[in-house]
Amino acid sequence: MTRGTAVWTNWARTEHIRPVRRERPDSIQAVQRLVRAAAGAGLPIKAVGAGHSFTGIAVAPGVPLDLDALSGIVRVDRDRQQVTLLGGTRLHQLPALLEPHGLAMANLGDIDRQTIAGAISTGTHGTGLGFGGIATQVVGVTIVTADGSLLTADSEQESDLLPALALGLGAFGILVEVTLQCVPAFVLHAVERPEPLDGLLPTLLDRAAAVDHFEFYWFPHTGTALTKSNRRLPGDAAVQPIRPVARWVDDTLLANGVYRVLCNAGVVAPGIVPRVNRLADRLVGDREFTDRSTKVFTTSRTVRFREMEYALPLEHLRTAFERVRALIDERGWRVSFPIEVRVAAADSLWLSTASDRATGYVAVHRFFREEPGEYFRGVEAIMTGLGGRPHWGKLHTRDAQSLRAVYPRFDDFVQLRDRLDPGRLFGNAYLARVLGA
Ligand SMILES: Cc1cc2nc3c(=O)[nH]c(=O)nc-3n(C[C@H](O)[C@H](O)[C@H](O)COP(=O)(O)OP(=O)(O)OC[C@H]3O[C@@H](n4cnc5c(N)ncnc54)[C@H](O)[C@@H]3O)c2cc1C
Numbered sequence: 212m213t214r215g216t217a218v219w220t221n222w223a224r225t226e227h228i229r230p231v232r233r234e235r236p237d238s239i240q241a242v243q244r245l246v247r248a249a250a251g252a253g254l255p256i257k258a259v260g261a262g263h264s265f266t267g268i269a270v271a272p273g274v275p276l277d278l279d280a281l282s283g284i285v286r287v288d289r290d291r292q293q294v295t296l297l298g299g300t301r302l303h304q305l306p307a308l309l310e311p312h313g314l315a316m317a318n319l320g321d322i323d324r325q326t327i328a329g330a331i332s333t334g335t336h337g338t339g340l341g342f343g344g345i346a347t348q349v350v351g352v353t354i355v356t357a358d359g360s361l362l363t364a365d366s367e368q369e370s371d372l373l374p375a376l377a378l379g380l381g382a383f384g385i386l387v388e389v390t391l392q393c394v395p396a397f398v399l400h401a402v403e404r405p406e407p408l409d410g411l412l413p414t415l416l417d418r419a420a421a422v423d424h425f426e427f428y429w430f431p432h433t434g435t436a437l438t439k440s441n442r443r444l445p446g447d448a449a450v451q452p453i454r455p456v457a458r459w460v461d462d463t464l465l466a467n468g469v470y471r472v473l474c475n476a477g478v479v480a481p482g483i484v485p486r487v488n489r490l491a492d493r494l495v496g497d498r499e500f501t502d503r504s505t506k507v508f509t510t511s512r513t514v515r516f517r518e519m520e521y522a523l524p525l526e527h528l529r530t531a532f533e534r535v536r537a538l539i540d541e542r543g544w545r546v547s548f549p550i551e552v553r554v555a556a557a558d559s560l561w562l563s564t565a566s567d568r569a570t571g572y573v574a575v576h577r578f579f580r581e582e583p584g585e586y587f588r589g590v591e592a593i594m595t596g597l598g599g600r601p602h603w604g605k606l607h608t609r610d611a612q613s614l615r616a617v618y619p620r621f622d623d624f625v626q627l628r629d630r631l632d633p634g635r636l637f638g639n640a641y642l643a644r645v646l647g648a
Contacts, residue, residue, distance in 0.1 A: 237280040247359035260329025264604035267641040298328035314393035319508040328386040333604035338553035349377040351390030396446040399507040432485035481545035520574035520602040521594035522564035528571025548576035561620035611647035
């Protein structure tokens with residue numbers, strides 16, 4: 212175990228905290244001991260994943276637990292295609308862990324730096340009308356609860372708790388094991404194209420329904436949507452990957468390196484942003500390739516930004532997007548970062564942003580050196596008016612009272628928290644705001 216009191220900061224540099232002491236347990240028993248010790252000392256304790264949440268959800272003022280030493284496979288059920296992982300496992304470790312078993316995760320988000328526990332705890336999602344977020348792939352969890360005991364929820368025990376614990380905002384305890392329902396390894400055929408935005412919007416839902424995984428980006432001040440359409444193919448389908456050099460030029464040099472320079476230039480001279488965005492349009496996206504699923508789903512993001520993302524009833528997706536577009540025009544803001552639009556199937560997790568409704572997502576971003584306040588507040592007002600639910604890991608200002616109105620199972624979640632963590636051992640300021648004290 213390591214100790215230290217250096218300042219912890221998240222990826223987006225929106226949160227900073229100097230915890231009382233840090234711990235790095237290397238076994239589940241060590242997690243149990245640390246939870247009991249923190250409770251005895253009256254210190255809050257919390258698992259911190261990769262720190263990729265933009266909100267203060269992972270802030271641990273007392274004892275942050277780094278679970279990097281708790282990673283890897285615990286067991287594999289080949290018949291059911293289920294794999295149990297330790298909670299600190301990073302998503303980027305999964306291809307090497309799952310491929311020997313001929314398995315893969317059914318869907319992923321944009322990047323793979325997160326931990327499995329962190330990703331499911333905030334409702335991390337990708338895109339696809341027939342697919343839910345990562346937490347919907349969870350068929351079992353084991354947590355260390357506030358008294359240091361183990362609680363397992365799966366299809367055989369405490370199954371009624373699984374829809375809460377699988378997407379638990381870190382509020383119930385420390386996830387030490389996560390069992391995923393995997394699928395046979397598969398290949399994705401990807402088509403990435405620039406298209407006229409005005410032609411795309413009227414057919415948006417049809418386009419999303421036409422392929423397995425559809426999304427688009429729009430750089431404000433341009434008329435072009437960068438669409439991504441991925442079709443699933445069997446695992447033995449022939450692959451035609453992007454050549455490594457071409458991938459590096461596209462994804463690292465152009466999409467990240469040149470883009471970083473352009474964003475920095477936009478901070479000192481906002482007037483150049485529309486021209487920069489038209490250039491960015493040309494730097495990314497016009498390619499077709501086939502590769503193993505994880506290589507297509509995830510990319511690297513090295514340009515630091517801040518993000519807000521809202522989940523809307525699918526039927527409001529186009530309206531929400533068009534209102535944001537109109538707002539940017541009306542207010543004359545110069546926004547260098549794109550808006551991302553994705554979709555997901557309805558699910559039955561209590562606090563999933565797609566709980567009980569087919570969902571469209573609108574994500575807005577700002578370069579991390581730019582003040583997102585006014586823009587994000589304007590977007591949030593639009594989304595809230597359309598019944599939107601904020602991503603738990605991305606910036607928003609909603610509180611328990613307003614969130615209760617958009618989540619039918621909100622009070623069940625709060626009651627379960629009262630039962631499992633009455634003393635708020637796993638609490639922090641963010642959870643107090645979004646769940647109530
Ligand atoms: C560049 C970038 C790209 C992103 N892309 C996407 C995307 O495509 N789709 C999407 O939906 N989101 C995306 N996100 C958001 C990100 O996936 C979530 O914020 C996710 O929670 C981060 O995982 P993490 O491991 O960093 O968790 P952290 O941010 O460190 O923690 C998140 C929460 O999980 C809890 N937690 C972590 N480990 C445990 C554990 N073992 N037990 C109990 N609780 C735990 C923490 O206490 C906290 O409450 C992106 C973020 C960034 C910075």
